[in-house]
Amino acid sequence: MAKSSTHFHRSKTSIFLSDGCLFLGGAFSALLIVGVFFSFTTPIPSNIPNLGSVTTKFTAAPAAACLDPPDRTFYDDPEMGYTMEKKVHNWDKKREEWLKHHPSFAAGAKERIMTVTGSQPKPCKNPIGDHLLLRFFKNKVDYCRLHGYDIYYNNALLHPKMFGYWAKYPVVKAAMLAHPEAEWIYWVDSDALFTDMDFKLPLERYKDHNLVVHGWPRLIHEKRSWTGLNAGVFLIRNCQWSLDFMDVWASMGPQTPNYEKWGKTLRSTFKDKFFPESDDQTGLAYLIAIEKDKWADKIYLESEYFFEGYWEEIVTTFENVSKKYDEVEREVRELRRKHAEKVSERYGELREKFVRGGDEVVGRLKRPFITHFTGCQPCSGDHNHMYSADACWNGMLRALNFADNQVLRPHGYMHPDLGDNGVTPIPSDYPPP
Amino acid sequence: MAKSSTHFHRSKTSIFLSDGCLFLGGAFSALLIVGVFFSFTTPIPSNIPNLGSVTTKFTAAPAAACLDPPDRTFYDDPEMGYTMEKKVHNWDKKREEWLKHHPSFAAGAKERIMTVTGSQPKPCKNPIGDHLLLRFFKNKVDYCRLHGYDIYYNNALLHPKMFGYWAKYPVVKAAMLAHPEAEWIYWVDSDALFTDMDFKLPLERYKDHNLVVHGWPRLIHEKRSWTGLNAGVFLIRNCQWSLDFMDVWASMGPQTPNYEKWGKTLRSTFKDKFFPESDDQTGLAYLIAIEKDKWADKIYLESEYFFEGYWEEIVTTFENVSKKYDEVEREVRELRRKHAEKVSERYGELREKFVRGGDEVVGRLKRPFITHFTGCQPCSGDHNHMYSADACWNGMLRALNFADNQVLRPHGYMHPDLGDNGVTPIPSDYPPP
Numbered sequence: 001m002a003k004s005s006t007h008f009h010r011s012k013t014s015i016f017l018s019d020g021c022l023f024l025g026g027a028f029s030a031l032l033i034v035g036v037f038f039s040f041t042t043p044i045p046s047n048i049p050n051l052g053s054v055t056t057k058f059t060a061a062p063a064a065a066c067l068d069p070p071d072r073t074f075y076d077d078p079e080m081g082y083t084m085e086k087k088v089h090n091w092d093k094k095r096e097e098w099l100k101h102h103p104s105f106a107a108g109a110k111e112r113i114m115t116v117t118g119s120q121p122k123p124c125k126n127p128i129g130d131h132l133l134l135r136f137f138k139n140k141v142d143y144c145r146l147h148g149y150d151i152y153y154n155n156a157l158l159h160p161k162m163f164g165y166w167a168k169y170p171v172v173k174a175a176m177l178a179h180p181e182a183e184w185i186y187w188v189d190s191d192a193l194f195t196d197m198d199f200k201l202p203l204e205r206y207k208d209h210n211l212v213v214h215g216w217p218r219l220i221h222e223k224r225s226w227t228g229l230n231a232g233v234f235l236i237r238n239c240q241w242s243l244d245f246m247d248v249w250a251s252m253g254p255q256t257p258n259y260e261k262w263g264k265t266l267r268s269t270f271k272d273k274f275f276p277e278s279d280d281q282t283g284l285a286y287l288i289a290i291e292k293d294k295w296a297d298k299i300y301l302e303s304e305y306f307f308e309g310y311w312e313e314i315v316t317t318f319e320n321v322s323k324k325y326d327e328v329e330r331e332v333r334e335l336r337r338k339h340a341e342k343v344s345e346r347y348g349e350l351r352e353k354f355v356r357g358g359d360e361v362v363g364r365l366k367r368p369f370i371t372h373f374t375g376c377q378p379c380s381g382d383h384n385h386m387y388s389a390d391a392c393w394n395g396m397l398r399a400l401n402f403a404d405n406q407v408l409r410p411h412g413y414m415h416p417d418l419g420d421n422g423v424t425p426i427p428s429d430y431p432p433p
Numbered sequence: 434m435a436k437s438s439t440h441f442h443r444s445k446t447s448i449f450l451s452d453g454c455l456f457l458g459g460a461f462s463a464l465l466i467v468g469v470f471f472s473f474t475t476p477i478p479s480n481i482p483n484l485g486s487v488t489t490k491f492t493a494a495p496a497a498a499c500l501d502p503p504d505r506t507f508y509d510d511p512e513m514g515y516t517m518e519k520k521v522h523n524w525d526k527k528r529e530e531w532l533k534h535h536p537s538f539a540a541g542a543k544e545r546i547m548t549v550t551g552s553q554p555k556p557c558k559n560p561i562g563d564h565l566l567l568r569f570f571k572n573k574v575d576y577c578r579l580h581g582y583d584i585y586y587n588n589a590l591l592h593p594k595m596f597g598y599w600a601k602y603p604v605v606k607a608a609m610l611a612h613p614e615a616e617w618i619y620w621v622d623s624d625a626l627f628t629d630m631d632f633k634l635p636l637e638r639y640k641d642h643n644l645v646v647h648g649w650p651r652l653i654h655e656k657r658s659w660t661g662l663n664a665g666v667f668l669i670r671n672c673q674w675s676l677d678f679m680d681v682w683a684s685m686g687p688q689t690p691n692y693e694k695w696g697k698t699l700r701s702t703f704k705d706k707f708f709p710e711s712d713d714q715t716g717l718a719y720l721i722a723i724e725k726d727k728w729a730d731k732i733y734l735e736s737e738y739f740f741e742g743y744w745e746e747i748v749t750t751f752e753n754v755s756k757k758y759d760e761v762e763r764e765v766r767e768l769r770r771k772h773a774e775k776v777s778e779r780y781g782e783l784r785e786k787f788v789r790g791g792d793e794v795v796g797r798l799k800r801p802f803i804t805h806f807t808g809c810q811p812c813s814g815d816h817n818h819m820y821s822a823d824a825c826w827n828g829m830l831r832a833l834n835f836a837d838n839q840v841l842r843p844h845g846y847m848h849p850d851l852g853d854n855g856v857t858p859i860p861s862d863y864p865p866p
Contacts, residue, residue, distance in 0.1 A: 068770065128556045131555075138588065156856045339501055341611045413591055428514070
């Protein structure tokens, strides 16, 4: 039992590494108590297992279960590799075995999300580019901390020829293989941020799917629009289907001899695609539309909430949304209570009940889950000329402060003006009546 | 039991929020199994508690235990505030009560670390400043992910008059109050990075102390040197002593009428302090040296490892350190095994056994825990003229890549040249014989 106690009084790492240890430890402790109790009250009948031998087994198992087994696992296969070129087989079985060998990660495995994001290795051309990326990254770290997700920021070009938007696929693949404990890899572009810190991905909706993007079936299958979906934010299941799909998806990329051909094919299929290079977003739309029977049934086109929200229609709504949330809080005393950040998620769930409702239509006044500054290109500064530079950077500032207010609040502060980074202490009973 | 199952199959959040739920769930499940077994094998004697009523109790308790209680907590006190001005009383008791009300955080509470860092609200003056800050932040996020620590990045000026190095104290205080689950707040400057991803803070050493900094008693008490310690990295216990100490420490800051007087006092006490303004580092040295009886016994001056390492003597050693670690790995097959990132900590513990030894003396070839680029000022670019700009930025690049290699490795890649951001896939049996 000493070993279990040590586990239970270690740092949060032991919580990270030893959830199964905790569970087993609880079970073991209970059995021990019952065994001791019974030994004092009832003679142990001969047909009941010897609790002594069970005790030894439970003492040994938790520690052993948390280490890599001495026997070979798939990681020990010298052929095993992380690159795009290395084909991976039987990944579902391998993940399952890994989870069996590491039972501390079994609890919650089916819903475990690993967030992945990143940016280029060298400094941004835009003088404020890296500053914006830093703020966007902080935002993601805040969201992940609130919901207990791991996050990995990549800033290396893993495949020398897979540049730009193609660069994310070697990262996603490496993340899958390095994180068998994660059921989902959640790619979020560097220019997307979480503007609803309460909202959690409704994973139950996606239980029969392996890839989730923001999109509209009609725009893909009928209108054949390259913006019928957005590939800047996606949830991809850590499974063999996804590895196979990414092999096909990435085969349209610049590292292959078919890159130019794919550029032409995608442009001729999606007539509103205005640039010649093969891109991952149109590529995904193509696979859904043209190789429908192979892939489409496992790809969820989510449009019932801002799985990924277009910034231009969102950024002017923040003040009205805040007003709405303040109104709700004035009605519901519980929501105004100060609390530790660690229980924010529970308060968020309560708040969700009061503000729930579709928010695809601007003006519905629910916080947009994710606001994505597509076309603004914060790093290079080469924004789409549909908008001014100011519209982009001011929009980002407002969105970042809008999100930050939700994080600052349990720390006692707020930005009273979304266009200004200044903060003030949160008044005692906020929002005021 | 349904409610418990829901908990056990939720996301990692449930692991975050429900460690006690897991333990209780394990105990409950074991009791249930035993109860069912016994009901089939032995008539339940009348003097044994009715397992049915116990079942109900265990089903209810885990969920209830994870919410804020409906009754008032200290958070509900309208006088409760997070700012420097708001005096906090009985914090130890308040934390203890909070942990009682939220038993899911009790396990591991005594060693739970919350890392806090941050930078200024506006873009850096140095054109590559924010890019460096972004990389330093990623480094911290990597370290925290590996060890299961939460991390909070602050980029708001919480007190309008507490600028520069003084800005951290309102942040640390707010973090303490918002995170009662954390035993330690770990402040790490924006220009410090983790260069040993395996190493864990030896908290057992600090069990009788409330504040840990890198420092040398002789330099403080005898030589009266302002660099007898470094205040850029510190571990501070989340307790009443620390709140009281920070009140005194921060009272030397620019938000008080005594700021200029303190500047003079600190300079006349620590003769090598060359700038006139009252600073937090000399302030801390002063409190240890001059108000020794009040504070010194609770302040640990750590010098047995690079709790915070001076970059200039470290950055030239990275290649030799890497060679040493490669040698060790060639000897110990277990260390060469590929593995999931989630078990890196266990491999790290094994590796530590082989490379353990004091590393204060350059050349001992143990990875420095933290490398701190004091004097380089990456954000403003106003580096100390003792060094060239190139020495600073190249040193940072090498340190960041040295650390990144330890993170990239379980993802299948490495920077072969520390001075270059390029990566290559890790060869199959690395390091090569």
